[in-house]
Each structure stands twice: as structure tokens, then as C-alpha cells.
Amino acid sequence: xxxxxxxxxxLLAAHVGGAPYAFAExxxxxYDHLWQTALRASYGREDAADCVQEAFLSAxxxxxxxxxxxxxxxxxxxxxxxxxxxxxxxxxxRRTDPLPEDKEDELRCPRDDYAALEASLLVDAALFLLPADxxxxxxxxxxxxxxxxxAAALLGxxxxxxxxxxxxGRRRLxxxxxxx
Numbered sequence: 001x002x003x004x005x006x007x008x009x010x011l012l013a014a015h016v017g018g019a020p021y022a023f024a025e026x027x028x029x030x031y032d033h034l035w036q037t038a039l040r041a042s043y044g045r046e047d048a049a050d051c052v053q054e055a056f057l058s059a060x061x062x063x064x065x066x067x068x069x070x071x072x073x074x075x076x077x078x079x080x081x082x083x084x085x086x087x088x089x090x091x092x093x094r095r096t097d098p099l100p101e102d103k104e105d106e107l108r109c110p111r112d113d114y115a116a117l118e119a120s121l122l123v124d125a126a127l128f129l130l131p132a133d134x135x136x137x138x139x140x141x142x143x144x145x146x147x148x149x150x151a152a153a154l155l156g157x158x159x160x161x162x163x164x165x166x167x168x169g170r171r172r173l174x175x176x177x178x179x180x
Contacts, residue, residue, distance in 0.1 A: 008072035134169035
């Protein structure tokens with residue numbers, strides 16, 4: 001039996017048309033990526049969970065407004081990033097150190113190499129020292145792998161602004177790691 005993969009655009013169109021399964025499939029396909037994006041752009045797991053929930057609700061309600069000038073994944077990514085930025089602005093959160101996770105969670109970590117995990121945690125923590133605009137630009141370009149042009153479109157800002165925010169963010173991170 002041949003299984004046909006329905007495109008994200010077709011699923012979104014089916015959702016707008018009233019198909020009950022379509023948005024659930026989009027959710028299933030993109031949840032992991034969007035969860036990781038929210039974790040990097042917010043102040044903790046609870047905020048990330050709230051941002052992803054708000055973003056999916058917003059996407060569900062606003063699916064008819066999808067213009068089709070970007071990929072559905074990019075559209076969802078932007079909605080998540082906007083939800084994270086809105087949450088940061090709305091709550092004016094201060095940087096706090098997270099409580100240690102249960103040992104059981106550490107065992108389920110997908111990374112086997114402890115040094116890589118430690119480096120990743122240090123970088124993630126350092127990202128929260130950056131202003132939100134620099135952090136979102138760096139996450140999009142360096143961690144998510146978007147080109148400057150794609151990141152600019154995703155964030156709704158000029159390419160030069162993405163470059164300058166990334167440059168300033170990198171400089172701050174270098175200073176942070178040089179001082180620690």
C-alpha cells in the first residue's frame with residue numbers, strides 16, 4: 001500500500017475548509033521544532049509551553065489569513081517567535097536561574113556526550129543575557145539555520161537589521177564567555 005504525504009499547504013487549506021484532522025496533523029509534524037524554538041526564545045519550560053500553546057491557538061484561528069508567500073513551517077515559526085516576544089514584553093520577565101531538573105529528565109536527554117550537553121546549556125543560558133531582539137535573530141540564523149534573507153522575512157525586519165543584531169549578539173556572547 002502506498003502512503004501519500006499531504007503537503008503542509010494542503011493540510012492548512014483543508015483545515016480552513018473544515019477538515020477535522022488537518023490541523024492536528026500540522027501540529028504533529030511541527031510540534032518538536034516549534035517547542036525547541038520556544039525553549040530557546042523564552043525564559044523557561046513553562047513560558048515555552050505557554051508560547052507554543054498560544055501560537056498554535058493563534059495559527060488555528062488565523063489559518064485563513066495565511067498568504068502562502070512562505071512555507072507553512074516558517075509561518076508557524078514566526079507565530080511562535082512572536083508569541084515568545086509578546087510574552088517577554090507583556091510580563092517584563094527578569095532573568096532567573098532555573099530550578100534543577102529531576103535526574104530522570106537528564107537520563108532521557110538525547111545527547112550522549114556530557115561535554116556537548118554542558119556547552120549547549122552554557123550557550124542557552126548565555127542567550128538569555130541578550131536583549132530579546134538580538135536573541136531572536138541569533139536563534140533564527142545560528143541555531144535554526146535560516147539564511148539572513150529568510151530570517152529577515154521570518155522576523156519581519158530588513159536583512160541589514162538581522163545582520164547587525166546577530167553581530168551585536170555575537171559580540172556580547174564573546175564578551176560573556178571571555179569574562180567567564
